[in-house]
């Protein structure tokens with residue numbers, strides 16, 4: 001955040017686990033994320049298009065296995081190593097939340113784990129709204145040692161981000177309703 005750059009899934013506490021792991025790319029350690037049903041391809045592309053229509057860029061390229069995505073103020077990167085569209089959609093929504101809320105002056109007051117709490121909560125709420133189960137948000141927040149106090153502090157921000165995120169998500173809800 002301070003440097004204007006999010007690299008999700010990386011240990012940012014000083015010691016660089018990622019740097020130590022560069023040499024084992026052929027035999028990576030397990031990550032938080034497991035493959036999920038590959039059932040969100042149309043939703044992923046629908047949301048991608050809606051986000052691009054707001055002027056942001058989305059780049060799909062390989063990232064190391066311990067990273068799902070990154071975000072700058074105007075570009076979202078989603079890793080092509082993610083094996084399924086449901087995890088890919090979740091990554092897109094998580095990074096979109098960072099772009100919407102974590103690069104302005106207000107965000108400078110927030111610590112990293114508060115931003116992660118907000119991004120993952122927004123992603124979770126948006127997916128729930130679409131009826132898509134996403135099982136990794138809890139462990140992701142535990143990884144950042146999120147507390148109930150932090151959650152209360154962020155409720156207003158989460159609501160505000162979700163409201164903006166819904167503009168990119170509503171069309172998917174209509175698609176899915178028609179498909180049933």
Ligand SMILES: [Zn+2]
Nearest residue numbers: 006008116119
């Ligand atoms: Zn994040």
